[in-house]
Amino acid sequence: MSPIRTLAGVSLRRMLRGRALWVAAIVAVMPIGFAAVTASQRELGVADPSDVFGFVQLMLAVLPALLVASPIGEDIEDRAITYLWSRPIPRWSMLVGTLLAAVPVVWVLAIASWCLASLAGGNAPTLESCIALVLGGLALAIVAGAIATLAPRFGMALTIVYMLFFDLPLGVMPAAIHNVSVTEHGRTFADLKGIAETTPAGAALGIAVIAGVWAAIGLWRISRLEA
Amino acid sequence: MSEASASARPPGNLVNVDRCSKWYGQVLGISDVSWKLAGGIVGLLGPNGAGKSTLIKLIAGLLRPSRGTLEVFGATPFHSPEVRRRIGYAPEHEKMWDELTAHELVTVMAELAGAANPRTAAEAALAQVGMTSAMHRRVRGFSKGMRQRTKLATAIAHDPDLLLLDEPLTGVDPLARIEIVEWIRALAAAGKTVIVSSHVLYEIEALTSEIIVIHRGQVLAEGNVYEIRKLIDRHPHRIRVECDRPRVLAAALAEAPHVSRIELSDRGLLIETRDPDRCYDLLAEITLAKELTIDSLASPDNNLGAVFEYLTSERRA
Amino acid sequence: MSAKPTGTIHDLGYRRYAGTRRSERSRWRVIARHQIAIAWKTWWRFKAPLGMAVITMAIAAGMMMFASERKSSLGRAQIFAQRMIDTAMPEAMIWFCRVGFLASLTLGATVIASDLQSGAFTFYFARSTRPRHYVIGKLIGLIALTSLIVVAGPLVLTILRLGLSDTTDELIELLPTIPKVLAVGALATLAYACVPLGFSSLLPNRRHALALWAAYYLIFGAMAYALAHVASPAIGALDLPRAVQAVTFHLFELEFRERDPEIPLDAALGSLIGHASLAIGLVIFQVRRAHHAGVGGSS
Numbered sequence: 131m132s133p134i135r136t137l138a139g140v141s142l143r144r145m146l147r148g149r150a151l152w153v154a155a156i157v158a159v160m161p162i163g164f165a166a167v168t169a170s171q172r173e174l175g176v177a178d179p180s181d182v183f184g185f186v187q188l189m190l191a192v193l194p195a196l197l198v199a200s201p202i203g204e205d206i207e208d209r210a211i212t213y214l215w216s217r218p219i220p221r222w223s224m225l226v227g228t229l230l231a232a233v234p235v236v237w238v239l240a241i242a243s244w245c246l247a248s249l250a251g252g253n254a255p256t257l258e259s260c261i262a263l264v265l266g267g268l269a270l271a272i273v274a275g276a277i278a279t280l281a282p283r284f285g286m287a288l289t290i291v292y293m294l295f296f297d298l299p300l301g302v303m304p305a306a307i308h309n310v311s312v313t314e315h316g317r318t319f320a321d322l323k324g325i326a327e328t329t330p331a332g333a334a335l336g337i338a339v340i341a342g343v344w345a346a347i348g349l350w351r352i353s354r355l356e357a
Numbered sequence: 358m359s360e361a362s363a364s365a366r367p368p369g370n371l372v373n374v375d376r377c378s379k380w381y382g383q384v385l386g387i388s389d390v391s392w393k394l395a396g397g398i399v400g401l402l403g404p405n406g407a408g409k410s411t412l413i414k415l416i417a418g419l420l421r422p423s424r425g426t427l428e429v430f431g432a433t434p435f436h437s438p439e440v441r442r443r444i445g446y447a448p449e450h451e452k453m454w455d456e457l458t459a460h461e462l463v464t465v466m467a468e469l470a471g472a473a474n475p476r477t478a479a480e481a482a483l484a485q486v487g488m489t490s491a492m493h494r495r496v497r498g499f500s501k502g503m504r505q506r507t508k509l510a511t512a513i514a515h516d517p518d519l520l521l522l523d524e525p526l527t528g529v530d531p532l533a534r535i536e537i538v539e540w541i542r543a544l545a546a547a548g549k550t551v552i553v554s555s556h557v558l559y560e561i562e563a564l565t566s567e568i569i570v571i572h573r574g575q576v577l578a579e580g581n582v583y584e585i586r587k588l589i590d591r592h593p594h595r596i597r598v599e600c601d602r603p604r605v606l607a608a609a610l611a612e613a614p615h616v617s618r619i620e621l622s623d624r625g626l627l628i629e630t631r632d633p634d635r636c637y638d639l640l641a642e643i644t645l646a647k648e649l650t651i652d653s654l655a656s657p658d659n660n661l662g663a664v665f666e667y668l669t670s671e672r673r674a
Numbered sequence: 675m676s677a678k679p680t681g682t683i684h685d686l687g688y689r690r691y692a693g694t695r696r697s698e699r700s701r702w703r704v705i706a707r708h709q710i711a712i713a714w715k716t717w718w719r720f721k722a723p724l725g726m727a728v729i730t731m732a733i734a735a736g737m738m739m740f741a742s743e744r745k746s747s748l749g750r751a752q753i754f755a756q757r758m759i760d761t762a763m764p765e766a767m768i769w770f771c772r773v774g775f776l777a778s779l780t781l782g783a784t785v786i787a788s789d790l791q792s793g794a795f796t797f798y799f800a801r802s803t804r805p806r807h808y809v810i811g812k813l814i815g816l817i818a819l820t821s822l823i824v825v826a827g828p829l830v831l832t833i834l835r836l837g838l839s840d841t842t843d844e845l846i847e848l849l850p851t852i853p854k855v856l857a858v859g860a861l862a863t864l865a866y867a868c869v870p871l872g873f874s875s876l877l878p879n880r881r882h883a884l885a886l887w888a889a890y891y892l893i894f895g896a897m898a899y900a901l902a903h904v905a906s907p908a909i910g911a912l913d914l915p916r917a918v919q920a921v922t923f924h925l926f927e928l929e930f931r932e933r934d935p936e937i938p939l940d941a942a943l944g945s946l947i948g949h950a951s952l953a954i955g956l957v958i959f960q961v962r963r964a965h966h967a968g969v970g971g972s973s
Contacts (some may be wrong), residue, residue: 136468140454149455153882157889164897171904181900188893195887204881208452213511216417216446217469218438286881287779290888295772330786357419 133219137227141201145231150196154235157192158243160183165251171282177251180323183259187313190266191293193239194274195286197232202278203285222349224278225275236267258330259320265334266316269341270297273312276348279355309336370395371519371550371674372416378574379411386411388574389425394552397546400561401554403571409554410449412571413521416552417446429519442471445517447508449524449554455497459488459507461494463514469475470515480628482514483507487536501528509537513544520544520551526560538563562661570668577668582661593617594633598640599625599652609643610636625652701803705811706818713781715818720819723777730773731827735834742838759838763831764922767858773776774824774866775891782816782870783887786957787880795964805961806814813954816867823917824866825859854925861943862918864950869914872953875960899935907935911945918946 145151164185202225207210214224231241240263248255270293277292278285293313301311308314317323319333328336372394379386387408403409414420415427418434418441427433454462460653463479472478483492491499496507505528512520522541526534541564545551555561561568562582569579576587585617586594600606603626607619615632630636633656644651657663713720733850741758744751789795800810832855839845873887874880895913902910911917920937930936 133469136465140457140465143461144454144456149877149879149882150885153877153885153889156886157893160889160893160897164901167901171901174701185893185900188896189889191892192889195888196881200885201880206939209448209450210452210454211413212417212419212446212448212450213453213466213685214469215419216441216444216448217466218440218442218471219469220438233735281718284780286884290779291776291890292843356421357414 133223134227134230137223138230141228141231145197145235154193154196154239157189158239161189161243161247162250165247166219169251175252179248182247182251183320183322186240186263187266187316189243190240190270193236193289194271195289197235198228198271199274199278199285199289202228202275203282206282209357215357221352224349225352227238229271229275233268233271236271237264240267259322262316262320265337266312269312269337272341273344276344279348279351310340312337312340373428375417375426377427379420379424380423385574392569392576392579396550397567398551398553398565400565400568400573401552402561402568404556407571408574409571410523413523413552413554417444417521432524444521445516445527446521447512447523451504453496453504456495458493458495459483460492462507463510466511467514472515478514479587482510485513485540486510502530502533505529518549520549522551522553524555525553526674550565558661558665570665571597572669581665586664593629593631594656595658596628596636597625597655598628599658601650605647606643606649609647698802701737701807702814703809705808706815709812709815710732710818718953720777721782723742723773724822727770727773727823727827730766730769731830734762734831738762738834738838759835761928763828764928766831767828767922768915770824770827771862771918774820774862777820777823778866778870779884781819782867783874783882783884785812785871786874787877787883788808790964791880799965805965809957809961812871816871817863820867821859821863824862828855842948858918858922859924859948861921865914865946868950868953872956875957878963902935907937908941910935910937911941914949917942
């Protein structure tokens, strides 16, 4: 079995046996509650889907940090990687294996949260919005993984800081700089009040470029990391 | 030594360290170390912070040398997966994936190391270290000794040619210590090369007489502990003799040019000599000639502890 | 016949310590000092957020100075400049709160979980340390650190505002802003020191505790604030930075922006004090529970 699949299996097993999934589930439930309460308070009984989508995107600030940055940072910091890197496996397989396990979980939680929140808010989730969450979830998971390789001890906190102080604020700026924001591209792709004047394909390309840059950083860093 | 292991081993040295240095920022790990290892069990000795773990990690391919070269099986371990396939490493620290059972952990490690049948290999390895009964329990609930055994199992599950054991007896109870020492000896007898690092001298003494002494990042001595002892001229060998007529013995020994000092006591004498082999021969001659009765004969410093003390005491000054 | 074996115990000079001992009440000071020392050690823990607080203060101060130079203009420019001087500190408060959140990610949100995970509780409670010493020490340490961000910066800006007064009468009139900013800072300190500490006591894994705190602060808080637009504005007080901002605006008698819900003062105060009280209660409960569970010996 390839090392990536093996490591993905281990990551998933550890995730299922730990408490991270419980915390992630609590986080995923929040937008549903919000949508239901908002809908009940509005005259039309419908929550604004762009608001709900915004909160689901905010959730993507925490989920990749918890499910990707945390285990990678912990393994590097606690030196559990000495077991891995004394084996004949490529170093990047640790990063890819963790992503392979965590990203589907992020997708499931994000899409489930969005769909249930949309329905609770009196809206129907669109295919584009779900695909936007898939692309955004993958990109932000890659960002989280790369940040964890750069600063293992504070990887999780820095991932949240990146989202809060970089991705989200730059995404709402009425200037070209909003193109560095995954959340903004996600909103554009989902056609939910994105300010970028670009097509869904352009938004997808923007997400791919950002993810690619961070993937390169993470792979470079992990290839040079010493246990 | 098994034929398979012997034939698999390339001619020459398994480990070839050539003027290797490693810095961690401003902190020196090892400095200008040159060393060759052909096989057998080697004890890597040194006080805490000497550089033992650094050297082991360099051999395991976890670190890259800052300067110099280090080759294992003819290649650089950091860049060569094939080399790492033949290495089994048990680190000093205890951190593991606590959520997994011992069986799962060792199976994963065997799988990652390329073992053909990882489950079977894991079970066999866990049986070797005496963890069969606990192998389906999660590592989280393990004692220190159980973690240590599990670590050792991860190192051997894929049948490596070179074993790197960093402080393998830490936290292990006395009975288990004996078992593990025997187990390591058996592995060496089966053709594996084992490097055992420790700062506990009697652990190494129990395993091997081939040592490499590291202090402050530098190799102070390497080879057979007794041969090294002979080379330590500035500390004459001490031989304690208890006999019925110590004064007679002392008078006879005093004429020998290689005897530097004799200390008399009620029950015997303490001899300091620069040539212990000749001194022992002379003792035998005198005993026969004077018809002495020797009650006991011992060398208090012909051991690893004394060698280590002598080698590192000057460096500490 | 062999001699009878003998044994001797040597007096190596060990004596039970008979000198002066510190008062038991000093334990919390030791813990608080240690907390501050650890935070100060690396750049990422506290120095970086403190640097960001300094930058925030410098930007706000720069804006005040810039506006002060424009006050001599006529008409709307003068009004705008005066408004900028008056509102720079209250508007900057939310940025200080954001920096306070940043600091909480590396400080407060992981403190107790880290101690539980690393086994530090054993060290603390194997000595004559009681749970109350531990809790008070940790709280005081965090309060000291957090106040450097959410009190010191706004205080400096307030003092600067006083310095930009045109007349002595204006200066005297503005003097009450000092106790006001101290009150706001104290409430913000309570919120950003106590609440993350409460979350850190909920879970034994520091990373999970951090994630829960971040989710609560970012997502729950933002949702509460969003709900305030459609339901009662008082719900917005559940968002900690907005609650602090609301208290600031009320105390400094500023008008809320049209797009922002006007969170009532009592709701904001209640939210901040309520959050802090609940968090402290949770910390005390969890620490005593861990203590009685044998992590640190008997009480």
